Amino acid sequence: MSTLVKTHFANPSYLNGFFGKDLFNELAAPAFSGSVPAVNVVESTEGFRIEVAAPGLQKSDFKLNLEKNQLTISAQKEQKEEEKNEKYTRREFKYASFQRTFTLPNSIDGDKIEATYNEGVLSIALPKREEAKEKPARAIEVA
Numbered sequence: 001m002s003t004l005v006k007t008h009f010a011n012p013s014y015l016n017g018f019f020g021k022d023l024f025n026e027l028a029a030p031a032f033s034g035s036v037p038a039v040n041v042v043e044s045t046e047g048f049r050i051e052v053a054a055p056g057l058q059k060s061d062f063k064l065n066l067e068k069n070q071l072t073i074s075a076q077k078e079q080k081e082e083e084k085n086e087k088y089t090r091r092e093f094k095y096a097s098f099q100r101t102f103t104l105p106n107s108i109d110g111d112k113i114e115a116t117y118n119e120g121v122l123s124i125a126l127p128k129r130e131e132a133k134e135k136p137a138r139a140i141e142v143a
Helices: none
Strands: 039-043 047-053 063-067 070-084 089-103 114-118 121-127
Touching: 047 070, 063 114, 070 121
Parallel strands: none
Antiparallel strands: 039 047, 047 121, 063 070, 070 089, 114 121
């Protein structure tokens, strides 16, 4: 079974958790409602699932990148509001973005990673390689 480690820069006491170094862009984080979206990591016999709570975004706002066992999840949303009347024009631009990077264990099959976005939750399936899956116990006959 793989041991996963998660690190929060804001609170270094959380060194034991999941998925290697959980790096995120501190500069981009405040633009996304003041924080980085909440993340759940679920392990099963078949693999892992990362769930990112990101309501108000569209699936086209997300970008996922896998490079050297590092999965980077980022999103950027731009909103423009414009109001015109005879005396003035008001334009407001709002930007929201975040980025999180997870170091994946070697047991993950990077070629089979899939992502879906439904009802404000980005769900990323990280299947384990066949050789990394836990095998059921079996009796061995002595010859």
